[in-house]
Amino acid sequence: MPSSIVSELAEIVGAAHVLTDPDTTARYTTDWTGRWHGRATAVVRPADTVEVARVLEVCHRAGVAVVPQGGNTGLVGGSIPMHGEIVLSVTRLDRIEDPDPVGHTLAAGAGVTVARAQDAAREAGLIFGIDLAARDSATLGGIVATNAGGVRVIKYGDTRAQLLGVEAVLSDGTVLTRWKALRKDNAGYHLPGLLAGSEGTLGVVTRVLMKLHVPPSHSYCALVGVRTVGAAPALVDLLRRAGLTIEAAELMTDAGMRLVRRHRALRAPLRIEPPYYLLVEVSGPADTEGLLLGALERASDLVLDATVDDERGRRLWSYRDSHTEAINAASSTPPVKLDITTPLAAVESFVDTLTHTLATEFPHARPILFGHIADGNVHVNLLDVEPGQALPVTGRVFELVAAHEGSISAEHGIGRSKAPWIHLARSAVDIEVMKAIRSGVDPTLTLNPHILPAR
C-alpha cells in the first residue's frame, strides 16, 4: 500500500479524521460480538458526500481496498477489515433533513442512527418503520447496506421495502443519485433495491430517503407462555382473525429468558416458567385491549399464562431487547450467531430437529433460540462453542436449514461468516449473476472485496 495515501486522505478529510493508531482504530476493527479482530491501514471519517467521493477516487486510483462502515453493529463480520483495508466510516454524515409530514418521508445522512431517525419521525407524529435493539448505534447506511429487518417487518416490511431513494458513491468516486419521493416509479431497474442488502460491495451509501408511517391509535403488548414453538404462529393467526393488526411477534425460550433475567436482574414476568414465550404487540380500534384479552381467553388450549401491558409495553420489550447483549455476556467464547428462516409451517420441525441434533452431535454447544416468529425467522445462538467447532457446527445447522427449505440469512446478511455456505442459499446461475453485477459496478473490487462471492 502506498504510504503517501494516508497523507492524501488527510488532505481531503483533515488529519484529525484519519486514524492510524491501533488503540484508536480498535473499535473499528473488532466486531460487536468479539469474533472478528482485523487491522486497518487507516480509518477515514469524511464529513459529506463530496469527501466520500474524493476518498474513494484516491483509493481506487491507488488500488487500495475500502471497507464501508456505519455503527459497526453488523453480526456477520462484513464491516471488519481483515486484510489491512481502509475503513471508510460514515458516522459524520449525520444530518437529518426535515421529515415530510404530507408525503410521509424522511431524508437523512447515512450516519444518522436508527434511534435518531425514530425520534425525528415521532416528533413529526409519524413512525420510522425499522426498529432493532442496536438502534442507538446502527446507522441508516448500515440498515440499507444489510437490508436490516428487526421487530417491525411483519407490519412495515424490511428496509428495502421502505427505501424510496438513495445517494451512493461508487468505487471510483462517481456519485449515483436516485432520489424521488414517489411511491410509484417504474423507470428501469430499482437501484435503491439493489443497494439494499449489498453489504458495502456496490457503493457507499451517503444519504437515504425512507418512507414513514402513521402510528396506530391503540396498541397493546402481551407476553404469553406457550407449550410449543408451533403455538406461537397459531396464536398470531388467531389474533389476526380477531380483527387485530400484528405490530410485532417475537418468540423466546425459557433458557433465553433465564439468561436475560440474570443479566438484567429482571423479575419473572409470568406466574409459571413455560418452555416458550410469545411477545406480541397488536393494534386496532378503541377496544383493542378487550379484543386482545378476549382472544387470549378463547385460546386457552394454547395459552399457559399471559400478562398484558399498555401501549408499546417497554417493560415487556426489555426481556426481548436484552437477548443479544445477555448472550454475548454469558458465552465463554464469541457466540456462533446464525440467523435463519424457514417457511412458517416448518419452524417447529426445524427447532425440534435442531435441538435434537445439537444435543447428540455438539453436546457442549449451549443453544439459545429466539426471533421474529411471524416471519419464520429464528436466531440460532450457540454459546461456549470451542473455536475448532465453530465451522462444523455452523455447517451442520445450515444443512438442517437447507433440508427445511429455509435460508441461511434471514436478515443479517452473508458477510464474512456465512460466505462459505452461499451455495446452500443461491444457485450457481444466481451467484454468477450477482458476480456479474458486482464486477460491472466495481470492476477493480475496491469495495469490501473479501465478502460475498466476488470473482
Ligand code: FAD
Ligand atoms: P455496520 O455494522 O457498520 O456494517 C454492516 C455492513 O454494511 C457491512 O458490510 C458494511 O460494509 C456495510 N455498510 C455499513 N454502512 C454502509 C454504508 N454507508 N454504505 C455502504 N455499506 C455500508 N439486524 C437486523 O436485521 N435485525 C435485527 O433485529 C437486529 N438486531 C440487532 C441487535 C443487536 C443488539 C445488534 C448488535 C445487532 C443487530 N442487528 C440486527 C444487526 C445490525 O444492527 C444490522 O445489520 C445493522 O443494519 C447494521 O448497521 P451498522 O450501521 O452498524 O452497519
Ligand code: 2HG
Ligand atoms: C435481533 O433480532 C437481532 O435481536 C440479533 O437480529 C439476533 O443476536 C441475535 O442473534
Ligand code: ZN
Ligand atoms: Zn433479528
